Amino acid sequence: MSARTSVTATDYVEDVSPGSGALPPRAWYASSDAASLSLNGSWRFRLSPTADAQDDSFAEQGYDAGDWAQVTVPGHWVLQGHGSPVYTNHLYPFPVDPPHVPTDNPTGDHLRSFDLPEDWPDLDGGGAVLRFDGVESCARVWLNGTDIGEFKGSRLAHEFAVGHLLRPAGNVLAVRVHQWSAGSYLEDQDQWWLPGVFRDVTLLHRPAGSALDFFVHASYDHTTGEGTLRVDSDVDGRVTVPDLGVDVATGEPVTVPVEPWTAESPRLYDGVLATEGERIPLRIGFRTVRLADGLIQVNGRPLLFKGVNRHEWHPERGRALDPATMLADVLLMKRHNINAVRTSHYPPHPAFLDLCDEYGLWVIDECDLETHGFTEQGWRDNPVDDDRWTPALLDRAARMVERDKNHPSVVVWSLGNEAGTGRGLTAMAEWIHARDTSRLVHYEGDPDCRDTDMYARMYASHAEVERIGQGLDGGTRKRRRLPFVLCEYAHAMGNGPGGLADYQRIFEAHDRLQGGFVWEWIDHGIRHPELGYAYGGDFGEELHDSNFVCDGLLFPDREPSPGLVEYKKVIEPVRIEGGPDGTVRVTNRYDFADLSALAFTWSYERDGESVESGTLSVPALAAGESADVKLPQPPEDRGDAETRCTVRALLAADTAWAPRGHVVGWGQFAVTPRTPVPVAPAERPVRTDDRITLGPAVFDARTGRLTSIGGVELTGPRLDVWRATTDNDDGAPWQSDTRHGVLWRQLGLHRMQHRLDAVESGGEALTVRTRVAPAAREVGLDTVYRWTSDGHRLRLTVSVTPEGEWKLPLPRLGVRLGLPASADLVRWFGGGPGEAYPDTKSASLVSRWESRVDGMQTPYVRPQENGARADVRWVELGGLRIEGEPEFWFTARRWTAEQLDTAAHLTDLTPGDTVWVNLDHGQHGIGSQSCGPGPLPQYFLHAEPAEFSFVFSVPD
Template sequence: MSVPRRTAVDYVEDVSPGSGTLPPRAWYASSDAKALSLNGEWLFRLSPAAGAEDDSFAREGFDAGGWGRIAVPGHWVLQGHGSPVYTNHRYPFPVDPPRVPTENPTGDHLRVFDLPPDWPDLGDGGAVLRFEGVESCARVWLNGTELGTFKGSRLPHEFAVGRLLRTAGNVLAVRVHQWSSGSYLEDQDQWWLPGVFRDVTLSHRPVDGVRDFFVHAGYDHRAGTGTLRVDSAVPGRVTVPALGVDVPTGEPVTVPAKPWSAEVPRLYDGVLATRGERVPLRIGFRTVEISDGLLKVNGRPVLLKGVNRHEWHPQRGRALDPATMREDVLLMKRHNINAVRTSHYPPHPLFLDLCDEYGLWVIDECDLETHGFAEAGWRDNPVDDDRWTPALLDRAARMVERDKNHPSVVLWSLGNEAGTGRGLTAMAEWIHGRDPSRPVHYEGDPDCRDTDVYTRMYAPHAEVERIGRGLDGGPRKRRRLPFLLCEYAHAMGNGPGGLADYQRLFESYERLQGGFVWEWIDHGIAHPELGYAYGGDFGEELHDGNFVCDGLLFPDRRPSPGLAEYGKVIEPVGIAGDGGNGTVRVTDKYDTADLSALAFSWSYQVDGETVASGPLPVPPLAPGESADVRLPAPPPDAPPGEAHWLVRAALAADAPWAARGHVVAWGQFPASRRTAPRVPATARPRTGDGVLALGPGTFDARTGALVAIGEVAVGGLRLDVWRAPTDNDEGAAWQSDPRCGPRWRAIGLHRMRHRLDGVECGEDALTVRTRVAPAGRELGLSAVYRWTSDGNRLRLAVRVVPEGDWTVPLPRLGIRFGLRTADRVRWFGGGPGEAYPDTRTAAAVGRWQAAVDDLQTPYVRPQENGARIDVRWAELGGLRVEGDPLFLLTARRWTTERLDAAAHRTDLVPGDTVWVNLDHAHHGIGSRSCGPGPLPRYHLRPEPAEFSFVFSPLPS
């Protein structure tokens, strides 16, 4: 009886995880066994469908002379072969599990290699071929022999190949399909990018070499001791010279040791030696537990100040190099981030080495998401279908076995947005049995049946507070568990807002153990015409636009204002004072570290300039402790003006992640009151030749429009209420709460009309009355401009009264005008970066300056940006402007309307006018691109308002 030949469709659509691979094992970067990297240039051929080409390319003697070449690790769609596809959760192919389309792009890869001269004799042990990551399904041959197949894109797979190797001319052939049954398990809000995108390595496996091992390194905080046991598949010995350890594998030993934590990541170097191999160990002693309803490490509750991290590079996609991974970790540490959720798959293993070394708490997440099934009410969801359970267990095992020896990993996560079902229960049971030392996490389990922590996404502030107070109800088990926001504060475009309000809740209620901002980096793809491309820019049939650009870093890894805000909000030292009683309260907000590594300093500032400074002695407070520290007396020779104290906490010595002097926390508070500008109305209006003069101001006598201040031409000054909606204004389509952007457009706030109702020239003032309203609506704003002068300065007082039935907040409220020339801006107020009502924590009061072009924040999709908050005065284009009350300042070389119409940064072409906005107020930013909108206190309600500005020409 003949056995039918398996076709490409058979193994692509089979729900099993694959065939021919070795069992998963612990990962280690190096040993004294030989290894050969197969990264580099490979031959490549792309076919439009699975099975479109036969398997002859894997046979010996195949002529691939006409093939192209690509880099491995890499994605073929980022190297000129096909195009990437972005969807948030909709599958980009018909949902018919486990079937996938016949139109299934298939990449054939060839690599010819020789063994190095010092490779051990081929009869001395075996060899293992390892793939760290291939999307989404691979079939592998070596020297014409098929090794097997595998799925699980972000997981390692190995084949035993020793019997097939030759000293020279080895031919490795890999066929990769873009779609497979595994694609149904990998719907993870990211670009679909096929290819061999992680390392490929050939390793010699000596006789009696190390295979798998498990480092158990617990810490007893009461005794101050660590207990070490290393279980090994091959017996051997474990040595840790710094601790005097030399014991057989499997034998526990208790030693006086210092614990590992994210704040003090103490690692001990050791060696696991068998008869055939020596493997270096980096051991961190720590114990993770759920105790008293709290997540504790080494006996202390921890507050997670985290980010969700997809792997991303704007040119290379998910093919990251060690330098980029290190850059991520250093940026996190320098912005006070202490935790990472590896959304939504295990990262490159080197990243976890870096987390061990530099110190980050890690939620290691399985390569699993089936979010697209939500479109059909979770019908046919693989995680509740027993046929898929072996594939789910395979994914869980490959994550746990690979990463089990990393002290930074404190929670295992079953995956993300996969609904609920029997498969998840099986995964949780397996993980609990294999590694009871770590709790299990999963957000989509509201009853916490399979999890050890209660976790949610994007819960609004009020609900988070109810949970913190224990008023959330729900199953009894859930009420006894610690709470995490595994995703919150959606960092898409301008924002996220409300971070400080969340952090106050986390620090107020013990059960709330922090959260993870979504997400770390914008997934913009470098594009020669668009700058950075997002969903839809490659002609995708289905896509979710710029929803893929929702990070705290821009694609080129420049920190966004959102990251500066987050770093300030979560700083590990509290510094508070009012300047009135001469003291500052310092609080240690670390989980485990005292303040001995920090040096404190003070400075006394007048009108934004430092007039005196010095060191500030602060005791080495323990975690949670506070002290009131006395400030020096204000300098007696300080000039008059608005004064502030600024207290900084900086590294006292170089740290592995930042140099001495790096500021980790700061606090600023007033030492005197501000004096608002006063302009007595002593000048008299003068008319002639169709113009009206008032002090340094020139106006059109008929319309009352400002024409110039001194020699500076001013154009188009008028009330402005429109801003180019942010991603958070526009909101996600599935949000049930009203979204501001669409409502603003619906009533016409983007096309307001200005009607002149009267121009009154009095003895000491010019008054212009207007009504500002959208076409087709009865509502509007009455705006009265009253101009006065003392002969040298020009004061504008604006009074605004809403008319009609307003049901929406205003985007902004202020004035805008155009200047012909303005290259640089100086200001006294909040800075150095942008800030809005609910994103202002990182704005320090001072004197700042920048080029107009540098005031712009380069969001991938253009939107409202660049406001400087709490401005007292600003100088630009030959003018000085003072405000009462404090105002927000923006200046840009294009109008708000052009900013609103742009889809990419390259759409914004500078004009010959700089448009300046002086805003009395802005609506808050919030997080409604996927989370809650601004809190009510940040709403800009249409209410009567008065504000004023004083203009002065600057000396030429």
């Protein structure tokens, strides 16, 4: 067949079928002894503005593409200088008129010439398969001038039989890729729209007698400790597993004693499937997944998912991930106590699942299906409830299941995400249940759970999750019998998410609640030469969803955010708490493993410095068990010193994912409390001309404003209630009635005015009376600053009394002061090493810490409030020592909150000549209202009378 002469936009691009010419889906494996040739690398590339702007002559042999550009495959052409990416959360960036797509449809023609290796088998000795692991959004393929087919399903593998077309040298592979197709209606995931050949392209030799497909069935009986193995294959062969002494024919079951596979102990057995034409390596994990007693159970035990949703992302290559990046993701997950991943919202690169098998992660494998944009029209014309689209849906389900069915890490199949309900989903569920009885099926969008084996929700509030755990949620009879999973929660956008520890307490309190998956793994920032990282709208998109694409636990460069550090602490598999009578209570929160792989240490710290330490003998508690372990006698109490004990659980030996000594969990508790040193007033304020002196301090006599302490010049301090709103403060648009960031601005808290009422310097104190209030409002804060000194130190006591009817909480409550830019090194005794807020402080460890001012900033892609340290006893910065009564929140940065608030990117922030310091009595909680619930009531910073003190001094 010769190349066709024309392609029109109404041809296969808008056909709702999955394609034509592709082989049936089959199991994926990394290698065999059959020959293979990677076609990754540099390809010739031509971009056209429409689907029918060019004819097909480029696919013919001899076509001169010497003046074409070059792109790298795997890759996205819009990230290689050809066009621009587009980001939308759920809105289709084209008119919703299924299956039609715009005439303006960027189309990329790709060309690759290749020779067969010299050792390639004789072309008459078997067939060959051309494999595409991922192309967005649809493609037509030619080899040596012959049209071999077309396909849709961007994140799914497609293969074509090409052995009869191959030549020893001068082969020409041509691929035409369209940005938009009918398939785009099924791929409305919350991510960048990035066309291109973004996964591997491989030529595979298929010898005569090789297996076209095989299915490894490896179950485990926890009552006998035996595993049963059966490998089904479309051709006869033998299966050998040397470590188990197994040598059986395909299709023949064998039962032998085995170690089971779990995410905590991912035991894999190496085997071989040998057929007449090929030897295929097998990595076999024995485990049994079932729904029993209303719970998701593996090997007879219920699971508690401590998971994340993972989009594939790299800040320069988009979804074209290399093996090192995929491994980095898995290692980071394991090192942060994550035990599960939902492959939102499509099957990942198949090599990622190999890593999950090897290192141990439970996987919910999700189909490449989302039609979220149809919610804008009440789900009218939704493809999943239109029989014309059902073959495409079944093709997507089959390509996921058949490709990934031999991975022990995959314990749940997901039908897709946010696609409404309909007959197509039911057809998918029925097909999957019939094809694979060894796994469960998930889908969130159907509240009746008609097609699923679990009740799944997104972003349910803490209170609702509690009700579900108690069985008070109602719903259909089937739903009430099913386990519950929060497939998305704790939206990790910007500063946050808050409330993780509160969710985890609820999960652990009710058996029906089997955990959840934080949204999401990584910020999808695109590296940009001028902006640092770009997000929606930075490429001139007419329709976009701004930085909603930056909502991960990792920054785009894969540095952990404070949210990931917090999550690690919240879900740590060993709980360590202070017990009675000098003991520590240790609880094993693993689902399967005992604690024999962990070593424990103890340390007593006095005022944040370790004074005694050692190892702690903890029994190898079984999963779920607890024990009270006696601690060594604490050091002798030293008057006013604060003594704390820290117990850590460390890896006792190197593992595949972390070295010996890696901290898995820790607990800290007080032994003796802090006793603040009093500052007895011994000096009186002295007024001289325009100055007032009090001990080491100098004040402006007219305003009562402090100007220096012991020669250290400063600006302020004065009351501050504003913070640069976080993504969670600002909330999602559909939460307009409760978005604190919006309401704070409406009230005017970002532009508070300070009125001086009196400066009183009589007696032993300097008292400054003010009123702080927003313009155009009658509410205000009556604020009194009272200064006293013992001659060496200066105490500030701030009293705040709200006036008027305050209906909102405050963003923060404290004072702000400015120090010279030379103030850089920060030392403090308090929570650290990273930032913390009222509902994100589980991972804040009280100790002595040190940082540069720039190192205290958290680089959220969209700048916002960040960098606060919690429970600070004292801080030293710029020649000053500041102590708090009670403990306080501390922030230091080289720009004001107002400058931070107006910045769109980190590159908008320019250091000034002042280091601005916030000393906060209180901070409002964070929550996750960028998509989920706001802060819980106990984390609200209510406008109510408050008094707090700071002691300033200049260290010797």
